[in-house]
Amino acid sequence: MPAPLRYAIVGTGGIARHHLSQVLERGGIEVVGFSDPCAASLERFGAAHPKAVRHRDPRVMLAKAAPDLVSICAPNRNHCALVLAALAAGAHVICEKPMAMTLAEARRMEAARRRARRHGLINFSYRNCPSFRFAREMIAAGEIGRIQRVNVVYLQSWLGVSSARFSWRNDRKIAGFGALGDLGAHMIDAARFVSGLEIRRVIGLARTLVPNMPDAHGKPRAVTTDTNAAFLAEFEGGGIGTFETSQTAIGYGNHHRIEISGSRGTIAVLSSDDKQIWMNLGDRLSRYASWTTSLPEVAVPTGFVSAQPPPSPAVLADVLRGAKHAYPTFADGVRVQAVLAAIQRSERNGRWATL
Numbered sequence: 629m630p631a632p633l634r635y636a637i638v639g640t641g642g643i644a645r646h647h648l649s650q651v652l653e654r655g656g657i658e659v660v661g662f663s664d665p666c667a668a669s670l671e672r673f674g675a676a677h678p679k680a681v682r683h684r685d686p687r688v689m690l691a692k693a694a695p696d697l698v699s700i701c702a703p704n705r706n707h708c709a710l711v712l713a714a715l716a717a718g719a720h721v722i723c724e725k726p727m728a729m730t731l732a733e734a735r736r737m738e739a740a741r742r743r744a745r746r747h748g749l750i751n752f753s754y755r756n757c758p759s760f761r762f763a764r765e766m767i768a769a770g771e772i773g774r775i776q777r778v779n780v781v782y783l784q785s786w787l788g789v790s791s792a793r794f795s796w797r798n799d800r801k802i803a804g805f806g807a808l809g810d811l812g813a814h815m816i817d818a819a820r821f822v823s824g825l826e827i828r829r830v831i832g833l834a835r836t837l838v839p840n841m842p843d844a845h846g847k848p849r850a851v852t853t854d855t856n857a858a859f860l861a862e863f864e865g866g867g868i869g870t871f872e873t874s875q876t877a878i879g880y881g882n883h884h885r886i887e888i889s890g891s892r893g894t895i896a897v898l899s900s901d902d903k904q905i906w907m908n909l910g911d912r913l914s915r916y917a918s919w920t921t922s923l924p925e926v927a928v929p930t931g932f933v934s935a936q937p938p939p940s941p942a943v944l945a946d947v948l949r950g951a952k953h954a955y956p957t958f959a960d961g962v963r964v965q966a967v968l969a970a971i972q973r974s975e976r977n978g979r980w981a982t983l
Contacts, residue, residue, distance in 0.1 A: 661693030806853030832859030
């Protein structure tokens with residue numbers, strides 16, 4: 629029996645729990661280390677794994693624990709330095725999105741990964757949705773023809789409710805982005821993944837519509853990240869993309885929808901109902917009168933659902949054991965970061981930005 633994979637986590641916030649549970653579900657994993665600057669959080673998180681190295685300095689933890697695989701779940705500001713440290717320690721890396729604070733950082737991370745000859749995954753988790761993968765396959769097979777329009781929406785409401793509290797995600801110096809990076813990164817990658825196309829140029833608008841929020845002690849804190857953003861995009865081939873994201877959309881807990889129209893049909897998918905797909909294949913279905921002016925809902929084929937790959941954080945564990953899963957790479961992260969940077973550039977300059 630092969631030795632278990634040695635796994636560690638840097639950053640023990642909420643998303644780290646998802647990484648840990650999903651990786652452990654694969655079996656054959658030994659949790660060997662945790663790191664977080666907050667000692668109390670670190671102790672609470674590591675209590676279930678008393679043999680694991682726990683240290684506030686991630687470099688000390690990496691040196692002592694010698695992990696094969698590391699999840700970087702720290703705030704965005706720390707991604708680059710922590711990924712470089714993990715790669716230098718010989719580990720393969722899972723990094724949360726957005727990949728970095730800047731395009732230059734993202735490129736540096738990918739260059740370091742190549743030099744280290746290690747795997748690097750960005751946690752663009754919506755690639756795992758059965759409906760997203762099925763839509764991708766249908767589009768790649770030419771079922772909707774040449775792509776003409778791509779509409780992507782990702783709406784949340786957590787900043788629009790009275791119980792919301794200030795966190796590092798609302799501080800531009802730590803997060804780098806607000807809705808644009810946190811949700812927009814998913815939107816951009818999902819659009820690329822499902823359509824199979826890259827974005828050529830963009831023009832965007834980002835606004836902070838919640839000026840301040842109370843922190844955990846009730847003290848008002850200024851929100852310096854965008855809470856709402858939208859952008860237009862031109863895809864290769866000339867298709868037009870419209871993207872909208874908000875963290876203040878009351879009534880939407882986690883609403884991520886993609887609709888793509890081509891010369892022969894339209895396909896739409898929704899992350900919260902990811903075993904269904906909405907599609908109209910145009911003239912080929914004209915004998916069904918009601919189908920010509922609507923998007924009928926159909927189930928994703930059962931075999932397609934059962935063949936679903938493991939969650940993103942667990943994919944690398946399987947790959948390191950010889951599985952052939954495709955996954956969102958650091959190169960994908962760089963491409964998404966390039967689009968985010970172009971949107972920011974266009975917003976500052978008030979004109980289209982070319983990638």
